[in-house]
Amino acid sequence: MDPQEITEELEHPGARNLLASATLLRLAYNGSDGFPRVIPIGFYWNGNQIVVCTAATAPKVKALSARPNVAITIDVGDTPTEAKALLVRGLATVDIVNGVPDEYIAASRKALDADQVLEFERSVRSIYDQMAVIGIQPQWARFFDFGAGRMPRFLQTLASDA
Numbered sequence: 281m282d283p284q285e286i287t288e289e290l291e292h293p294g295a296r297n298l299l300a301s302a303t304l305l306r307l308a309y310n311g312s313d314g315f316p317r318v319i320p321i322g323f324y325w326n327g328n329q330i331v332v333c334t335a336a337t338a339p340k341v342k343a344l345s346a347r348p349n350v351a352i353t354i355d356v357g358d359t360p361t362e363a364k365a366l367l368v369r370g371l372a373t374v375d376i377v378n379g380v381p382d383e384y385i386a387a388s389r390k391a392l393d394a395d396q397v398l399e400f401e402r403s404v405r406s407i408y409d410q411m412a413v414i415g416i417q418p419q420w421a422r423f424f425d426f427g428a429g430r431m432p433r434f435l436q437t438l439a440s441d442a
Contacts, residue, residue: 281420289366294430295423298354298366299325303391307332308351309372312343322391323354324383330368330416333384336376341412348372350416361427369420375413380404384411 289295308318319340324331330352334340344350348371357363380401388400424431431439 286418286421289421289423290418292423294364294425294428295366295421298356298364298423299330301390302354302356303387305330305332305352305354307340309340309344310347310349312339312346317343322384322387324387326383328417330370330418331381331383331387332414332416333381333387333411334414335408336410336412338412341374341376341414344372344414345374352416357426363424363426365424367422367424368416368418370416370418373415373417375415376410377413378410380408381411381413383413 290299303322304320305323306318307321308316311317317340321332321334324333350370350372352368352370353365354368355363355365384404385397385401388397392400422432429436
């Protein structure tokens, strides 16, 4: 997928809404034992990369450092008309930083009110001396809004043939 197509998908208003408001994504990667993993994790979109933060000692840090190819889904909606999903494939980079990254606190603001964010920040700063910042650079992206008819091509074909 060329960079312009990726940008168009990520800049779609529905995709931007998911990136700004969804509290969790599902991150798929290959574990150190070679088996795939899918984990829910909080995230922050910085306008260029999807950023997730975790303990520097988390098993995914070692796995992603060795095998950086990932897939992500951010999805909402419990009915076909409400279903929206942003799918991303990308490359992860891992940086170990001292303290708690700003992106970790920024991600918490999507789920917590101001007082809760302050308490959360105090708590995590007392726990983490270091954290891993995982930046995911999109290499492919697709936004689906099933209620609006923006769905995978194979489903559009199937629906039009019915």
